[in-house]
Amino acid sequence: MPAAAGPEIERLVQLLARLPGLGPRSARRAVLHLIKKREQLMAPLATALDDALAKVSVCRICGNIDSVNPCSVCADPRRDPSLLVVVEDVADLWALERASVIQARYHVLGGTLSPLDGVGPDDLNLAGLVGRVTGSDVREVILALDATVDGQTTAHYVTDLLRPTGVKVSRLAHGVPVGGELDYLDEGTLAQALRARTPA
Amino acid sequence: MPAAAGPEIERLVQLLARLPGLGPRSARRAVLHLIKKREQLMAPLATALDDALAKVSVCRICGNIDSVNPCSVCADPRRDPSLLVVVEDVADLWALERASVIQARYHVLGGTLSPLDGVGPDDLNLAGLVGRVTGSDVREVILALDATVDGQTTAHYVTDLLRPTGVKVSRLAHGVPVGGELDYLDEGTLAQALRARTPA
Numbered sequence: 001m002p003a004a005a006g007p008e009i010e011r012l013v014q015l016l017a018r019l020p021g022l023g024p025r026s027a028r029r030a031v032l033h034l035i036k037k038r039e040q041l042m043a044p045l046a047t048a049l050d051d052a053l054a055k056v057s058v059c060r061i062c063g064n065i066d067s068v069n070p071c072s073v074c075a076d077p078r079r080d081p082s083l084l085v086v087v088e089d090v091a092d093l094w095a096l097e098r099a100s101v102i103q104a105r106y107h108v109l110g111g112t113l114s115p116l117d118g119v120g121p122d123d124l125n126l127a128g129l130v131g132r133v134t135g136s137d138v139r140e141v142i143l144a145l146d147a148t149v150d151g152q153t154t155a156h157y158v159t160d161l162l163r164p165t166g167v168k169v170s171r172l173a174h175g176v177p178v179g180g181e182l183d184y185l186d187e188g189t190l191a192q193a194l195r196a197r198t199p200a
Numbered sequence: 201m202p203a204a205a206g207p208e209i210e211r212l213v214q215l216l217a218r219l220p221g222l223g224p225r226s227a228r229r230a231v232l233h234l235i236k237k238r239e240q241l242m243a244p245l246a247t248a249l250d251d252a253l254a255k256v257s258v259c260r261i262c263g264n265i266d267s268v269n270p271c272s273v274c275a276d277p278r279r280d281p282s283l284l285v286v287v288e289d290v291a292d293l294w295a296l297e298r299a300s301v302i303q304a305r306y307h308v309l310g311g312t313l314s315p316l317d318g319v320g321p322d323d324l325n326l327a328g329l330v331g332r333v334t335g336s337d338v339r340e341v342i343l344a345l346d347a348t349v350d351g352q353t354t355a356h357y358v359t360d361l362l363r364p365t366g367v368k369v370s371r372l373a374h375g376v377p378v379g380g381e382l383d384y385l386d387e388g389t390l391a392q393a394l395r396a397r398t399p400a
Contacts, residue, residue, distance in 0.1 A: 006267030008252045015245045019230040026221040046249035048212045067206030
């Protein structure tokens, strides 16, 4: 920590160093940058943080984060009420929204099942999911989960969990990423892409 | 930008993305992390920013950043008043202070001469340096500048600038970094380390 600076700066460095992607060194660089750009960046950032603290909350329906509650996605009447996309966390929801490939609503699990990390079914928002599907307009639940062991374990679990409700459950396709080069792909992806080949 | 989130969150992402080392994607991750750790991280960070904004300023003597002015380094009576270490920016000052290898005062130039980037002598705090050296207790000016072309150009310029004052001007030694492996070092460093070899 910069012993040459005051306690206010040390505190700021320590807090910024706790952000993902930043360590002590990059946090110090960030603080110096903030102080250099006092009016253009540091003051607006302080205001933006205060604003977000005052207004942002977790949507009580889907688990998204927004300054309105229910969130703007849940409140959007143009979205297909029969489609529900299940995601691990809010970052995935945002990624799908940026791609703007589907006009559906979402359900944020808040994680994936991970026995090794001690994450069990009770740690995820699964009861909320069953509640939203049961006796509702939802006709299809799309599991948009990571193609990792934990993601796929969770997908299996959710599929079993939703079976009694009779809702259709689907998953994202596996295959070659758009722009992907074959010789950089792992064998699992190549095998899946071959098996699920489509007419040209 | 996350269209699925409110304008407060978008603003926060945009501002964080302007910090060095963060881009749009890592800024989004940082914002989600902040919102998850609302009480432990987001609120303290907002307070720390407000605190720093209110108290932190650039030291009028040396150019360091601190919550007191003159800064705690300039005000420290235990430091040797005959030694003045010239650094490019505050990060370098902090690095030397963390190493705690010298009990000197500092002078922050605020950059290095870089004709290609349009940085000339008038853009650096050089007048202040000459002023601090002239008719003062300073006996030696140590140029702790980067071993880059710009850093070394600046070192030459400062040496010439200080010649009329009669003060002794020195530079950091070149050589093998401690813990460094020879076969990863460039030839320039190896040549300098050989030339400046010391009795074993």
